[in-house]
Amino acid sequence: MTHLTSSAAQTFKSLIRLLTPYQRPIALPALNTAVLWRTTLTGAMALTAAACGEVQPETDAGADNAPSQEASEVNVYSGRHYESDITLFNTFTEKTGIKVNVIEAGGDALIERVVREGDASPADLFITADAGILWRAEQREIFRSNNNEALKARVPAQFRHPEGKWYGLSKRARIIIYNKEMGLPEGFRNYDDLANSDNVETICVRSSSNIYNQSLLASIIAHEGEAVAEAWARGVVANFARKPQGNDTSQIEAVAARLCRIGIVNSYYVARFVGSDDADKAAIGDKLGVLFPNQEGRGTHINISGAGILTHAPNAANAERLLEFLLRDESQEAFAIGNNEYPVVASVAPSGPVAALGAFRADDLPVATLGANQHSAVQIFDRVGWP
Ligand code: FE
Numbered sequence: 001m002t003h004l005t006s007s008a009a010q011t012f013k014s015l016i017r018l019l020t021p022y023q024r025p026i027a028l029p030a031l032n033t034a035v036l037w038r039t040t041l042t043g044a045m046a047l048t049a050a051a052c053g054e055v056q057p058e059t060d061a062g063a064d065n066a067p068s069q070e071a072s073e074v075n076v077y078s079g080r081h082y083e084s085d086i087t088l089f090n091t092f093t094e095k096t097g098i099k100v101n102v103i104e105a106g107g108d109a110l111i112e113r114v115v116r117e118g119d120a121s122p123a124d125l126f127i128t129a130d131a132g133i134l135w136r137a138e139q140r141e142i143f144r145s146n147n148n149e150a151l152k153a154r155v156p157a158q159f160r161h162p163e164g165k166w167y168g169l170s171k172r173a174r175i176i177i178y179n180k181e182m183g184l185p186e187g188f189r190n191y192d193d194l195a196n197s198d199n200v201e202t203i204c205v206r207s208s209s210n211i212y213n214q215s216l217l218a219s220i221i222a223h224e225g226e227a228v229a230e231a232w233a234r235g236v237v238a239n240f241a242r243k244p245q246g247n248d249t250s251q252i253e254a255v256a257a258r259l260c261r262i263g264i265v266n267s268y269y270v271a272r273f274v275g276s277d278d279a280d281k282a283a284i285g286d287k288l289g290v291l292f293p294n295q296e297g298r299g300t301h302i303n304i305s306g307a308g309i310l311t312h313a314p315n316a317a318n319a320e321r322l323l324e325f326l327l328r329d330e331s332q333e334a335f336a337i338g339n340n341e342y343p344v345v346a347s348v349a350p351s352g353p354v355a356a357l358g359a360f361r362a363d364d365l366p367v368a369t370l371g372a373n374q375h376s377a378v379q380i381f382d383r384v385g386w387p
Helices: 006-018 051-055 083-096 107-120 131-139 149-154 191-195 211-224 226-238 248-256 267-274 279-286 316-326 329-337 371-384
Strands: 024-027 035-038 073-078 099-104 125-129 167-179 262-266 288-291 302-309
Touching: 073 107, 073 316, 083 099, 083 316, 083 329, 107 125, 107 131, 125 131, 125 316, 131 211, 131 302, 131 371, 149 316, 167 211, 167 248, 167 267, 167 329, 191 226, 211 226, 211 262, 211 371, 226 371, 248 262, 248 267, 248 279, 248 288, 262 267, 267 279, 267 288, 279 288, 302 316, 316 329
Parallel strands: 035 099, 073 099, 073 125
Antiparallel strands: 024 035, 125 302, 167 262, 167 288, 167 302
């Protein structure tokens, strides 16, 4: 981690204000209170690391983060890319007067950026999908603990960090889809059935470099141990209908096109097709059957989108207010539905297409434990030849 002296930090901040040609401030149509700084980090990380100059707080609160010194703004680094999130941030600004500045990029790229910026980082809140990414962020020590009782009361313990380093904001399930015309193989109910030797050349799934698969395997390690998890992964590889490729959407399209009978995907991808206004996409959704695995056992694997306040946050109190706001009932519904996810607050019911997929029994494994098995999961994927 980079630690700059105070004067070096000022020089750094002066420098980075000059280096912003690739950032495009976009005035939002509904309100101009929030500004979205869309950045492209891939291939330009050395430069984009400096690009945060445009979202510098007006005051330099320094390391003490005293609320009285905070600018009336909060700087969000987000791995989520939904207009509905921006609409929520605008509502927050309207209610509080606190401006929300957003930089969007991939979760891992944003972690690297925060680490490189060190104590000169303007970032207050990091939002990302998947507890596995939150774990990676935690390992880089970019979060501070926040044990606000209001936050803890809203987010079930299963979906937040035990020391308050991050909080879940929405949930997703990793489910099994199948081509309705082809049907599921007889008796197929659980993740284990994906590894059954009766099901050769049936499965489409994305690469093991993807965090969703790493977290799923991490959950199997947590429940059944490494040996069983490895045997499972080996069995799934033996049943591939094609070499892993594309994202979860690709698996859906392949299942609909009968390239494979079965797919492993996150729930929101399915909801996007099933609930689509686009006739072609809805037709693909019509071809899909949905199985929530392990309903008679531990339940279906659950993951989250979540957020944590950063160690060097200049506007930590504002970030805490934004977190509280995102966990209110009204925000929860909007935040979840923006990506067809399930609200994390238990009293808020799922809505939209994802609700139409039906109620199901969810695995109660604390998502904070997934990271602990991530390294083992990656090693297993390598050993069994899951590309
Ligand atoms: Fe996704």
